[in-house]
Amino acid sequence: MITLERIEPRPWKNGAGRTRELAVHPRDAGMDDFEWRMSLAEVAADAPFSAFPDVDRCIVLLRGAGMHLRSEDGRLDQRLGEPLEPFHFSGDAALHATLIDGPSSDFNVMTRRGRWRADVTPLSDTHDASACAAALLLCRSGEATISMPGDAPRNLQSGQAALWRHDAPALHIAPSFAATLLLVQLRPLCQDAMP
Template identity: 30%
Template sequence: MTGPSVAVVRVSDRRRVPWKNGAGVTEEIASGPGSTAGLPLWRISVADLGSTPSVFSAFEGIDRIFTVVGDHGVTLDWESRSETVTPWRPRKFDGAQAPRCTPEGATRALNVMAPTPEVGATVEPVDLGACPVTSQPDEVTALFVRCGTAVAASHRAAAGDCIVVRHDEVTLRGSARGLVIRIRTPKSHNPD
């Protein structure tokens, strides 16, 4: 394994990158490893959705797990349907579908992008005070902290921070509530 298995990514550490379609900006939390197309195999990021409508970028062959992490929900409009997404409720959809997003007010969203069926990704609400989370050696586990604090090994994270554990068994404890992200990559992409 190369590098530390546990890292805390704070808001100030996030790399700002433009959306693929240029309609907005996202802040990258973690990604990896490279795919055959030279792009990250998977990515976790937080997008600033603002308060005005926008259209998402299309990502062919990618599953998007979209979770509003700001104060206001959004309405997603596809050609054939419309859906209201409330804060802190993960919503998975085909990344090739690029809905129009209309926020109810200024807000942000956590996006987990991974190719299907090559990579398995899940996002679930978690309350560490009620039940600690243990990462697994065959996955990347991340905890996006909504409120409270989380501790993993000697690392501590507060609201807005994200703890990322890469291919190691580590127990995350504390008072934090937020989202736990689990990404399982093919063995060919895992460290030895």
């Protein structure tokens, strides 16, 4: 179980914001050689987003009014203002984030293109998730009970995340009333992507 506030924030790759890394694969990978990476970002001011060539990205607003993402060439122009609504985009181009109305926080998952795929699903109702290579379940608010074959149920509270780095089992997820969660399931797209 990961308690989000216990993770030490670090500067972004470009130094313009702060991030809390939840998980990276391989474990010792840096910003240029990861296979997949999941993190939380705090955006307190308008700021550039670094380019990540050959990486597919997904960003999800967690708190705040959100931001407007734009690329210099105008090909990407996206308002990110709806909480828990995943937005998938290419990491190839550098973007600029303009805050809509004050600081925001968001969840990010990045996968090496052609090697991994991230399925990102917001949850507020009971959900049965299939087994996959790796997974993360983040509790944004409320709480949830997670049941797995052959294991005792676990409780997940607001501000916590459950992580399965390898061989994530099938999950039965039962959120409490008005709970909001985010499920990320990672699947390899080629044989040598698995450890």
